[in-house]
Amino acid sequence: MKFLDIGEVAALSGTKPSALRYYEEAGLIASVSRHGLRRQFPPEVLLQLKLIAMGKSAGFTLEEIAGMFGDNGAPDLPRDILREKANQIDRQIHELTALRDTLRHVADCPAPSHMECPTFRRLVDLAGKRGGKHKSSATRK
Amino acid sequence: MKFLDIGEVAALSGTKPSALRYYEEAGLIASVSRHGLRRQFPPEVLLQLKLIAMGKSAGFTLEEIAGMFGDNGAPDLPRDILREKANQIDRQIHELTALRDTLRHVADCPAPSHMECPTFRRLVDLAGKRGGKHKSSATRK
DNA sequence: CTGCCACTTCAAGCCAACTTGAGGTCAAGC
DNA sequence: GCTTGACCTCAAGTTGGCTTGAAGTGGCAG
Numbered sequence: 157m158k159f160l161d162i163g164e165v166a167a168l169s170g171t172k173p174s175a176l177r178y179y180e181e182a183g184l185i186a187s188v189s190r191h192g193l194r195r196q197f198p199p200e201v202l203l204q205l206k207l208i209a210m211g212k213s214a215g216f217t218l219e220e221i222a223g224m225f226g227d228n229g230a231p232d233l234p235r236d237i238l239r240e241k242a243n244q245i246d247r248q249i250h251e252l253t254a255l256r257d258t259l260r261h262v263a264d265c266p267a268p269s270h271m272e273c274p275t276f277r278r279l280v281d282l283a284g285k286r287g288g289k290h291k292s293s294a295t296r297k
Numbered sequence: 298m299k300f301l302d303i304g305e306v307a308a309l310s311g312t313k314p315s316a317l318r319y320y321e322e323a324g325l326i327a328s329v330s331r332h333g334l335r336r337q338f339p340p341e342v343l344l345q346l347k348l349i350a351m352g353k354s355a356g357f358t359l360e361e362i363a364g365m366f367g368d369n370g371a372p373d374l375p376r377d378i379l380r381e382k383a384n385q386i387d388r389q390i391h392e393l394t395a396l397r398d399t400l401r402h403v404a405d406c407p408a409p410s411h412m413e414c415p416t417f418r419r420l421v422d423l424a425g426k427r428g429g430k431h432k433s434s435a436t437r438k
Numbered sequence: 439c440t441g442c443c444a445c446t447t448c449a450a451g452c453c454a455a456c457t458t459g460a461g462g463t464c465a466a467g468c
Numbered sequence: 469g470c471t472t473g474a475c476c477t478c479a480a481g482t483t484g485g486c487t488t489g490a491a492g493t494g495g496c497a498g
Contacts, residue, residue: 163444173445174487182485192494193446203418210396213389215356217484224400238404245397248354249390255351256386259365263379277344304474314475315457323455333464334476359455 159188159196169205184208184222214245254279300329300337310346325349325363355386395420 162173171179179185180195185204187195204225211221224241258279267273303314312320320326321336326345328336345366352362365382399420406414 213392214396235404238400242397242400245393249393251354252386252390255355256383259379259383263376
């Protein structure tokens with residue numbers, strides 16, 4: 157069994173050792189044993205880290221990510237919850253698409269003030285149209 | 298001219314007054330005057346807040362967002378920078394799409410361990426393939 | 439056997455993005 | 469003309485996600 161030192165994982169994944177320890181603490185990854193004091197990570201951890209990176213980039217908190225992928229590293233939840241997460245992400249994709257298109261439009265639109273440009277307004281309107289829950293703004297307390 | 302009280306803006310946008318003041322402080326939005334002590338916001342601020350929300354959901358910091366949209370509220374940057382931002386977002390959309398598809402696949406795949414499932418691995422691999430800059434992980438100091 | 443150096447723990451620090459709280463102001467309705 | 473309540477300021481607190489620093493440990497090359 158070829159296990160990995162924290163430094164190797166760091167090098168291979170681009171994640172700093174301190175962050176890796178933090179992730180282990182938070183239950184997102186797990187080392188299988190110790191070699192002396194040193195954590196030994198199974199190679200799968202690299203895949204898990206990729207998933208974690210994806211989740212972060214999706215705007216999920218580490219806690220949400222931890223909930224999304226079980227201790228074993230692979231997604232491990234009731235199917236309908238997974239689907240709900242997927243839909244959440246889908247909504248976000250739509251928002252991002254609108255933002256991307258808005259920026260692209262602005263980069264090409266010759267109008268003096270974008271606020272007046274109907275295309276601009278339509279694009280922006282198009283954004284928020286999706287129910288708008290996620291973990292944002294006005295839902296707390 | 299019908300200007301808006303901070304409370305009205307809050308109600309209409311779903312952003313708390315404290316956050317609005319914070320945004321003003323940070324230069325993301327601007328009030329046009331005061332009525333007594335009270336900030337008076339132009340209606341455009343609602344559109345700006347939508348753009349800000351989009352930017353946040355895209356994972357940009359407030360500072361980046363402030364840089365993306367000029368004081369006037371509309372995007373206001375050299376075209377190639379706007380295009381670069383748009384491409385950045387595009388990359389993120391690809392990542393999110395991969396994550397969404399991964400979750401959906403897992404929700405439907407009957408394999409006992411996803412780590413073994415080739416479809417799963419392919420989906421995950423598909424994610425990171427895009428150069429991977431953005432403001433993530435291994436770029437700091 | 440001796441160092442070296444990559445690791446270890448633990449506490450404290452840091453940044454972003456807000457929120458909370460105390461104490462104050464002021465225009466509008468009664 | 470007084471109260472009320474939505475606003476104000478400013479300082480401090482909170483949360484998430486790490487990083488940094490000090491002090492210690494232990495496998496392995498020489």
